[in-house]
Amino acid sequence: MEGDEAYGTGFLMDEPEDYYPPSPPPTKQIFGMQNGKQVTLHLVGHSPTEAHHLWNGAKFISDYFEQDPSRVEGKSVLELGAGAGLPSLVAGILGARKVVMTDFPDPDLVANMQKNIDECNATVEPEGHVARTIDAAGFVWGADPEPLLARLAPACQEGDGGDGMQRGFDVLVLADLLFRHSEHGALVKTIKETMRASPDSAAYVFFTSYRPWKQDLDMGFFDVARNAGLEVEQVSERKLEKPLFEGDPGDLDVQKTVKGFIVRWPVEDCNS
């Protein structure tokens, strides 16, 4: 894994256009779903925010959804820091009601997410389903959630009007986002502001500690979530044959491990 978490959110606009060396070209990966469907993922060329890879988190949340499609079927889904947006595409394919795929509001990142939606749409029946269901949007963690909530159907945008329907998304996706330790508070803020206050809502947080010596700092995210009043449960742990980046320094077992957690509202904070 390159770089560190120490970049600010204004950096994309701060540098003169020719500040960075020329970007390597965009790449493409094919992800094979367990049902045999192949999903094409375009990835931007080198990205200072690490959007140019397909990370373990995205692949394993997608697998986790496919193991039990009821995790997303008929539900509203919000993905943060989506990169190529694989879990959003898989959720759409598995029958999610509405999906909002978000990443840093850099025009190239948003255009790339839309390209992946369009390409997936062309391969999934009925025609137009994926394009109608999945939106691509720019969103900085911790920012005003209203533009995201506005994309939900009116019934899910209202507060509890007596019908028990709370405002917000049923499912959140955070795939390999914990490496930016300074942003843990912003991520938790966004979870609380966008996840429907229901015991059935779930934020899926899957990740690998690619820098094993910072594993404790990655795990610190869950302390931030608990301190903010959310519940945390580990639901998965898988050891891969190889690390994503061969030759990287640090404990190889940690580099090969993908952990999956669910963050939820406590029942006492939910009205329904």
Ligand SMILES: C[S@@+](CC[C@H](N)C(=O)[O-])C[C@H]1O[C@@H](n2cnc3c(N)ncnc32)[C@H](O)[C@@H]1O
């Ligand atoms: C390690 S990549 C993970 C990408 C994808 N979720 C996956 O698993 O393949 C981290 C992603 O978070 C995005 N990101 C980083 N900081 C962000 C921020 N402050 N707000 C929104 N997105 C951010 C990056 O652009 C990048 O796509």
